[in-house]
Amino acid sequence: MSIFQEISQNLQQGKAKNVKALVQQALDEGASPKDILEKGLLDGMNIIGEKFKNNEVYVPDVLIAARAMNSGVEVLKPHLVASGVKAKGTVVIGTVKGDLHDIGKNLVKMMMEGKGLEVIDLGVDVPAEKFLAAAKEHNAQIIACSALLTTTMSEMENIVNAAKEQGVRDNFKIMVGGAPVTDNYCKKIGADYYTPDAASAADVALSICEG
Numbered sequence: 001m002s003i004f005q006e007i008s009q010n011l012q013q014g015k016a017k018n019v020k021a022l023v024q025q026a027l028d029e030g031a032s033p034k035d036i037l038e039k040g041l042l043d044g045m046n047i048i049g050e051k052f053k054n055n056e057v058y059v060p061d062v063l064i065a066a067r068a069m070n071s072g073v074e075v076l077k078p079h080l081v082a083s084g085v086k087a088k089g090t091v092v093i094g095t096v097k098g099d100l101h102d103i104g105k106n107l108v109k110m111m112m113e114g115k116g117l118e119v120i121d122l123g124v125d126v127p128a129e130k131f132l133a134a135a136k137e138h139n140a141q142i143i144a145c146s147a148l149l150t151t152t153m154s155e156m157e158n159i160v161n162a163a164k165e166q167g168v169r170d171n172f173k174i175m176v177g178g179a180p181v182t183d184n185y186c187k188k189i190g191a192d193y194y195t196p197d198a199a200s201a202a203d204v205a206l207s208i209c210e211g
């Protein structure tokens with residue numbers, strides 16, 4: 001088994017310490033940071049993402065895999081910057097104003113990071129103005145909004161409207177999701193993309209950033 005496959009498998013099993021050590025070993029053996037990221041870490045996260053989509057693994061498995069991914073990325077980050085590997089795009093993510101649910105949002109963030117995107121996490125209870133200010137500041141391609149309450153979903157419409165009012169609606173794609181959100185609702189409020197789960201949100205975000 002190659003060291004990349006070992007990294008991928010340990011990541012899928014959530015073995016954070018092993019992933020960290022294997023990434024360091026691969027670097028010491030002269031593997032390129034890009035290969036370690038793509039053939040090891042991202043490969044493992046993609047497999048977990050697919051399994052999650054197909055109900056073959058569940059939320060805790062994804063969370064521990066994501067933690068293992070973060071351990072590997074920590075070791076790799078300085079080398080990626082040095083070797084000039086750029087993030088494939090930037091996403092500003094948050095749970096909308098009035099809503100404190102963040103487990104789903106965190107999964108979406110992790111899956112997006114697993115695809116090589118830079119994700120600026122604004123946390124929970126995020127007002128429309130804050131989404132827009134952060135998207136402008138970080139030159140993001142995407143604003144990603146999560147809502148878990150029927151009473152807070154309407155905040156998503158406020159974000160779309162605020163973007164129009166500020167004359168920046170065409171600068172960002174607005175993605176929406178969360179248990180009560182639907183594709184019809186997305187269309188009704190004039191957002192760009194609805195996705196039902198974290199894995200498909202990451203797929204769509206990547207395809208937006210890759211143009």
Ligand code: B1M
Nearest residue numbers: 099100101102103104144145146149150177178179197198
């Ligand atoms: Co609350 N809660 N909660 N809660 N809570 C729900 C959502 C609820 C359905 C429970 C119920 O009544 N059956 C209900 C909402 C009813 C409604 O509006 N239709 C509810 C309620 C009413 C409340 C309070 C009002 C309760 C109260 O205080 N009376 C209160 C509100 C607080 C607030 O936000 N202001 C409240 C509080 C809480 C806790 C703090 C205790 C806790 C949140 C902890 C936390 O997040 N850190 C909590 C929890 C845990 C839940 C349940 C049990 C689980 C939610 C969850 O994390 N699911 C939930 C009931 C349930 O769903 N069974 C419930 C797992 C998570 C992985 O799924 O977030 O759906 P989810 O994310 C999925 C997809 O939706 C999607 O991807 C994820 C994974 O694939 N997705 C996106 C999410 N965001 C996306 C964005 C995208 C794309 C996809 O693109 C941008």
